[in-house]
Amino acid sequence: MKRTALYIINPASGIGRQKDLEKLIRKETDDTRLDIEVVFSERPGHAFTLSQEAAGKYDVVVAVGGDGTVNEVGRGLIHSSTALGIIPTGSGNGLARFLEMPFKVNKALEVINKGTIKSIDVIKLNDYYSLNVAGVGFDAYISHRFAGKKKRGPLAYMQLISKEFPKYKSDRYTLEIDEEKLELDAFLISFANSSQYGNNFHIAPQARIDDGLIDVCLIKDFPKYTAPALLISLVDQSIDKSKYDKIVKARKVTLKHPTPLLGHVDGEPVEFGKDVDIEILPLALKVVIPPVHLRQSSNILQPLMEMIPIGI
Numbered sequence: 001m002k003r004t005a006l007y008i009i010n011p012a013s014g015i016g017r018q019k020d021l022e023k024l025i026r027k028e029t030d031d032t033r034l035d036i037e038v039v040f041s042e043r044p045g046h047a048f049t050l051s052q053e054a055a056g057k058y059d060v061v062v063a064v065g066g067d068g069t070v071n072e073v074g075r076g077l078i079h080s081s082t083a084l085g086i087i088p089t090g091s092g093n094g095l096a097r098f099l100e101m102p103f104k105v106n107k108a109l110e111v112i113n114k115g116t117i118k119s120i121d122v123i124k125l126n127d128y129y130s131l132n133v134a135g136v137g138f139d140a141y142i143s144h145r146f147a148g149k150k151k152r153g154p155l156a157y158m159q160l161i162s163k164e165f166p167k168y169k170s171d172r173y174t175l176e177i178d179e180e181k182l183e184l185d186a187f188l189i190s191f192a193n194s195s196q197y198g199n200n201f202h203i204a205p206q207a208r209i210d211d212g213l214i215d216v217c218l219i220k221d222f223p224k225y226t227a228p229a230l231l232i233s234l235v236d237q238s239i240d241k242s243k244y245d246k247i248v249k250a251r252k253v254t255l256k257h258p259t260p261l262l263g264h265v266d267g268e269p270v271e272f273g274k275d276v277d278i279e280i281l282p283l284a285l286k287v288v289i290p291p292v293h294l295r296q297s298s299n300i301l302q303p304l305m306e307m308i309p310i311g312i
């Protein structure tokens with residue numbers, strides 16, 4: 001039986017390769033298997049509305065964009081029969097990389113034509129939903145600073161990090177992780193569903209997306225001179241071996257702070273308030289994943305290669 005798919009394109013995501021995507025989607029669709037419709041998100045939050053309206057009506061709703069778009073579209077499909085598809089055209093693409101989605105658009109479209117469906121967990125933080133990684137601390141601070149900047153892409157992001165890092169001071173947080181109570185000075189605290197932020201920076205190397213658990217990553221206060229080693233350990237997936245890192249797997253977490261917390265959810269800046277209640281929603285979202293021959297595990301150079309606009 002033919003499946004139905006709604007493509008939601010975010011024209012503002014990524015590094016400017018969105019033009020002609022609609023044509024390419026129509027050209028590469030196998031219309032013996034799939035009936036498609038294509039729409040564009042018109043403003044922040046619009047992809048969520050479109051996706052929520054489509055939940056239960058289409059077999060697949062495809063997010064064409066980065067982690068922000070994937071979050072908006074995915075959030076609209078939680079606990080529905082409709083699966084999330086991903087055509088990764090953003091600048092970080094954390095969930096797409098974790099799921100080993102191919103990054104060439106024609107290959108990613110083949111995944112939508114042929115892919116299989118798997119259920120994944122979702123993390124709920126107060127009224128927000130994270131499909132990938134959410135948190136507070138330095139990464140959240142950077143997401144707030146990065147929002148609204150005209151210069152996008154991984155290089156602009158790294159530039160901002162190197163400018164802000166020397167000035168940044170760790171903060172004190174109170175947590176209850178399942179039954180364990182904890183107070184600590186942390187550089188950042190991440191709540192990870194997948195293993196990586198995006199661009200192959202792995203904050204939770206052992207995370208599994210369907211284990212019903214949140215990987216709570218506590219990066220403690222560390223001397224600034226150890227930053228290069230920590231950065232390398234994010235890339236080579238060994239941050240969990242650092243003495244400045246503690247990772248705890250949990251179902252439920254409460255985070256408290258004396259003043260309202262700036263946070264991020266899948267890289268998008270949010271404001272959490274003083275208390276954050278975090279819980280896992282096991283297997284709450286269906287996702288289209290690539291069949292084995294289309295899986296692409298990516299290396300650290302790939303994000304740079306994607307900036308060269310050939311081969312889409």
Ligand SMILES: Nc1ncnc2c1ncn2[C@@H]1O[C@H](COP(=O)(O)OP(=O)(O)OP(=O)(O)O)[C@@H](O)[C@H]1O
Nearest residue numbers: 012013014042044065066067068069090091092093
């Ligand atoms: N038509 C639009 N105009 C402006 N912004 C939009 C529009 N549609 C969606 N958005 C917003 O664009 C933002 C960025 O999208 P997205 O995260 O997908 O791309 P990215 O930031 O390039 O990728 P990544 O998150 O992988 O780094 C999201 O916050 C989304 O709400």
